Amino acid sequence: MSEFFSNYGFELLQKTWEHFYISAIALLIGVVIAVPLGMLLARTNKLGNWILTVAGVLQTIPTLAVLALMIPLFGIGKIPAIIALSMYILLPILNNTIIGVRNTDPNAKEAALSMGMTRLQLMSQVELPLASPLILSGIRLASVYVISWATIASYIGAGGLGDFIFNGLNLYDPVMIIVGTVAVTVLALLTDKILGLVERYAVPKGINISR
């Protein structure tokens, strides 16, 4: 074991970092697209449900297949992997954003509009903060997904901890597989923990107080 770490220690750190930033960029792109899109779609009844259905269907396509489909379009490497992963996590974020916004208190919205908020002010000052608990938990869920799926992205040459697992499979080296797997799990758990803390501090205070 210690021999493994002296041989691969540096590579492990490097791959973990690689894994982390592929996931983080994919997550960021997913959030930037899904949250505003979800807030717009929440207003529409039919279109919103329709998009959710389509996104749900996309979700059922195996990750490996999506990654493979990326090759003719974007070639191999990190960029197609990031594109595929961010597409993949659109659903949980979109879903939670739409539900979160639709569930905000209609009376608060009615009051805000009738006192002279513009649509944009209503979205940014009322709907977004009120839906933030659900949106944040969607992001947290997506972050765990994206870290586990990023493992498979190694298959199309994105690098990351998946390299350890795939190399381990090719070389019949169980230690390599286990180290890779444990590292992915630890990364996912840590991210979940950290985002859990973010959630606690980012959700507006008044929302958590109930009589």
Place this chain on the structure above:
Amino acid sequence: MLSIKNLTKIYGGKNKAVDDISLDIEQGEFIAFIGTSGSGKTTALRMINRMIEPTSGSIEIDGKDVMQMNPVELRRSIGYVIQQIGLLPHLTIKENIVLVPKLLKWSEERKDKKARELINLVDLPESYLDRYPNELSGGQQQRIGVIRALAAEQDIILMDEPFGALDPITRDTLQDLVKVLQKKLGKTFIFVTHDMDEAIKLADRIAILSNGQLIQFDTPDEILRNPANQFVRDFIGENRLIQDRPNMRTVEDAMIKPISVTADKSLSEVISIMRERRVDTIFVTRNDGTLLGYLDIEDINEGYRKGKDLVDIMHRDLFKIQIHDKLQDSVRTILKRNLRNIPVVDENNILLGLITRSNLVDIVYDSIWGETPAGVDEA
């Protein structure tokens, strides 16, 4: 100042929610739109700030057609209170109060000053400014809902069944509060209700709507005396028509002279005054007559033994009624709350009179036996 002409709202091509309503409202009037559900009262109200767009007709505020105005700016210039209160739970009370001033980009100091001024107006402590809506009771929340509608110094306040979701006692208190506020600030209030008692108690003029049409628009007295048709008569209820005659009097007619002391008196002086006047309760005022609180004989006994001062032992939270309130409304409240001695004050909280249970009983006897000969003959 607010002129509504031939206002009509048609849904789905033929469903007339509001049908050709015309009425003029003066600056500083308290107007009630009353009707059964589906009468178009809320639709009519919501067309004033263009939350609903009229199908035809016009609404002018100080001669300006609201249809020519930017709807967002229009809404910021009109206060709005809804039944469900609709405070924003993620904002503090202060942020909720100054929501419209913030949209209008007031300075921090000005917003701060306004929030303090308003919260004092509705008898809530300034420390509440930093709390969140969910930490307040329903009645307290609606007080904030009301002052939120006043924060940007709007001249017109629209209220959609503002007290409908509150319990009867809280509702009573808030009605009184809003009435006093409206008088004090001289703003135009328009509110929607289905409760005739509420309309009679609060409104200067009542607009009765049915099936989208305006049936009668007049003062409560005039509507009670001369209902326009059978519908109005049914709506008011025969009961109230008869009952109302002796009760058209105000509190002023029924009150007696109160016994009071100024707050600088010592307890032994108070005791001798109470003994001399043979009363068990006494009001405490400032030198200018402003009502501060009351003391009853048990408090004094205890305070005297412990060597306390008058200001330490007096009760400061007391229910009071306004001198121009209708007696009928006050009697209801007094009986509901089981109060014995109720001080009567003017807008500035100066103590003017006292209503007791025993003089209410006198009034009831008067109205039953005192004025009846004509009524008996008719029957």
